[in-house]
Structure formats: structure tokens, C-alpha cells
Amino acid sequence: MRVPLSRPDIGPLERRYVDDAITGGWISGSGGYVKRFEEAVQARLARSHAVAMSSGTQSLEILLQALGVGRDDEVVVPALTFAAPAAAVASSGALPVLADITEETWTIDPAAVASLITPKTKAIIAVDVMGHPCDYQALEALGIPIIEDAAEAHGSRYRGTLTGKFGVASAFSFHANKAITTGEGGCVVTDDTELAEKVRLISNHGMSASRPYHHDVVGRNGRMTNLSAAVGLGQMERWEDLITGRFRTGTLYESHLPSAGLTSRPVADWAFVTPWLYTVLLTGRDRAVTALRDAGIDARAVWPAISDLPIYKAGVRRPCPVASYISARAMWLPTWSAMGEEVICEVARHLRPVIEQVQHS
Numbered sequence: 001m002r003v004p005l006s007r008p009d010i011g012p013l014e015r016r017y018v019d020d021a022i023t024g025g026w027i028s029g030s031g032g033y034v035k036r037f038e039e040a041v042q043a044r045l046a047r048s049h050a051v052a053m054s055s056g057t058q059s060l061e062i063l064l065q066a067l068g069v070g071r072d073d074e075v076v077v078p079a080l081t082f083a084a085p086a087a088a089v090a091s092s093g094a095l096p097v098l099a100d101i102t103e104e105t106w107t108i109d110p111a112a113v114a115s116l117i118t119p120k121t122k123a124i125i126a127v128d129v130m131g132h133p134c135d136y137q138a139l140e141a142l143g144i145p146i147i148e149d150a151a152e153a154h155g156s157r158y159r160g161t162l163t164g165k166f167g168v169a170s171a172f173s174f175h176a177n178k179a180i181t182t183g184e185g186g187c188v189v190t191d192d193t194e195l196a197e198k199v200r201l202i203s204n205h206g207m208s209a210s211r212p213y214h215h216d217v218v219g220r221n222g223r224m225t226n227l228s229a230a231v232g233l234g235q236m237e238r239w240e241d242l243i244t245g246r247f248r249t250g251t252l253y254e255s256h257l258p259s260a261g262l263t264s265r266p267v268a269d270w271a272f273v274t275p276w277l278y279t280v281l282l283t284g285r286d287r288a289v290t291a292l293r294d295a296g297i298d299a300r301a302v303w304p305a306i307s308d309l310p311i312y313k314a315g316v317r318r319p320c321p322v323a324s325y326i327s328a329r330a331m332w333l334p335t336w337s338a339m340g341e342e343v344i345c346e347v348a349r350h351l352r353p354v355i356e357q358v359q360h361s
């Protein structure tokens with residue numbers, strides 16, 4: 001049995017919308033589906049504005065530009081995350097300063113952030129890593145603007161509130177391996193009208209709405225296509241199914257994986273986590289990844305800590321031991337919303353002997 005890491009769930013509804021977009025001739029960055037998709041995202045997350053983007057990374061880069069972050073500034077980012085937030089900060093000209101994560105949540109440690117704040121600190125990018133929300137009360141108490149990166153956290157909750165509602169603005173990704181997908185895509189959501197307008201302006205070449213080809217700011221093209229938005233609208237309308245399905249996959253893993261020799265990622269009692277990729281922590285991680293891959297199962301070691309990547313070492317002001325520790329021991333198991341129990345059993349069947357071997361060696 002070949003098992004991919006993830007499998008997008010695109011149904012007849014998305015096909016119908018894409019077909020309609022093509023028939024209507026609106027296929028690029030303006031068109032009815034972009035607007036309907038933005039309305040669906042904005043309504044779901046209870047934010048005042050949503051601006052669809054070509055990717056999660058563009059969402060972060062444009063947000064940083066809109067907030068005026070640039071040369072000689074610093075932005076604190078977690079030491080364990082997909083690298084896009086650190087790269088977005090570096091692309092702005094600012095320095096990504098790396099803060100360690102907590103053992104209890106694997107998200108950015110508010111105490112570590114506090115120790116890294118300087119007069120140059122312009123923002124914190126709080127990443128809801130692998131679906132786990134950050135400790136927003138503790139982060140907000142620091143008084144630095146927060147950008148929430150909820151790219152991996154569709155459907156997760158912090159103290160009952162859906163992620164995407166924290167900080168001055170939140171960025172989402174709709175890449176194929178995220179819980180809600182548009183192929184490639186992203187979105188900025190915010191309650192700040194001025195910020196939303198600025199984000200939209202930058203993403204649309206910085207072009208004045210009233211004077212064609214007059215550019216008010218240095219712009220980019222960060223727009224989502226109407227085709228992607230057609231897929232996205234279908235996905236947003238199937239939100240409950242897709243999110244519940246992923247949660248169910250996590251629960252099935254919990255019941256089929258061995259209880260000794262491995263633990264699933266920790267979840268704080270104030271957090272509700274919709275698994276992005278189901279994540280486990282074990283000794284002998286690399287052996288387990290190899291065994292699964294030999295069996296045709298696309299399990300993966302998690303990212304190296306950003307703090308251990310040479311290109312980001314200028315931002316390592318304090319050691320980030322927890323990020324390095326988790327990075328060396330955690331792995332992702334194949335995860336998607338409509339994953340059958342037999343597939344989960346197959347993954348568990350191949351994982352069990354490796355764990356037993358490690359325990360007895």
C-alpha cells in the first residue's frame with residue numbers, strides 16, 4: 001500500500017465552481033469567486049476583512065510591508081516552524097530574531113520573546129505550529145504587535161475562539177497540504193480596515209483605485225486567481241466536513257498507535273487542535289521514518305529548527321534548546337480528512353516493530 005503524506009480532498013462542488021469560473025471567462029485575479037471566497041473566510045473567522053492572496057508566504061510578506069517593517073527592524077519568530085515566516089521577515093530587510101518554543105505547546109515561548117524585545121522590535125509572528133494555537137494572552141501582554149500565522153491551524157481554537165482571530169492580522173495558507181486548500185493560495189484576515197486596504201493595495205501592484213496605472217506605493221502581485229478561489233469557496237462550504245475529518249484522523253491514530261515508546265504532540269488544556277499533520281515524538285525517529293518510507297508510507301521528520309539553519313544564525317541571540325530537541329525527535333504521519341481506518345492501521349503496523357526494537361536496544 002502506497003500512502004502519501006497528505007491527499008487533498010477536492011469534491012464535485014469545487015469542480016462545479018471551477019467549471020463555472022472558466023465558462024464565465026474570469027480566471028485571473030479579479031472575478032466573483034475571489035469575492036465570494038473572501039466573504040466566506042471573513043465570515044467563518046469572524047474577522048471584518050479578508051484579502052485573498054496567491055500564497056501564505058505572500059500574505060506574510062505583504063502584511064509586513066503594510067505594517068512598515070523593513071531595514072533595521074526586528075521581528076521575533078519561533079525557532080520551530082516552516083521557514084516561511086523567517087524568510088518573509090528577512091525579505092523585508094528586517095532581522096528575524098528566533099525565540100524558543102515551550103515544551104508544553106511547541107509554540108513560541110512568551111517568556112523567551114520577552115527576553116528578546118529591543119527598541120527595534122516591530123512585531124512578533126506567532127505561528128500556530130502544527131495546528132496548536134499560541135498562548136495569545138501571554139503574548140498580548142508583551143505589548144508588541146502580533147501577526148498570527150495560522151497557515152497550519154484551520155479549525156483550531158484558542159480558549160474557544162477559532163485561530164485566525166488573534167493579533168493585528170492573521171495569515172493563512174491554502175497550499176495543497178493544508179486543511180483547506182486552493183492548490184496554492186493564502187489570505188490575510190484582520191479587523192483593521194486601514195490595514196486591510198493597505199494589504200489589498202500592495203497586493204494589487206500598489207495601483208490607485210481612482211487613477212489607473214498611478215501607483216501610490218511600491219506594489220506586488222499577490223492576488224489569488226479566480227480559479228483558485230473557486231476551489232477555495234467549495235472548500236470553505238465544506239469546512240465542517242474537512243475539519244471534522246482531520247480531527248477524526250487524529251483520534252484514530254491515537255487509538256491505533258502503541259501507547260509505549262511514543263507520544264503524540266502535547267496539547268495545552270486551553271487549546272483545541274485540529275491536526276495539520278498528525279505528529280508524534282519518539283526516540284529512534286530517523287529509523288522509524290526510514291522503515292515507514294521503505295514500506296511506501298510517506299512519513300517525514302519535522303523541520304530542522306530555524307535556529308540551527310546557518311542562514312538564520314544572526315537572529316540567534318539566545319539558545320533555542322527546546323526547538324532543537326523537538327526537531328530531532330518529532331515526525332509527521334500521513335494525514336488527510338477522509339483517511340480510512342485501514343490506512344491508519346497500516347501505518348501503525350509498520351511503526352510498531354521499530355518502536356519495540358528501539359525500546360529493547
Ligand SMILES: *Cc1c(COP(=O)(O)O)cnc(C)c1O
Pocket residue numbers: 054055056057058081082084085127149151152172173174175184185186
Ligand atoms: C505553509 C506555511 C506557510 C507558507 O504558505 P505557502 O502558501 O506555502 O506560501 C507559512 N507559514 C507556515 C507556518 C506554513 O506552514
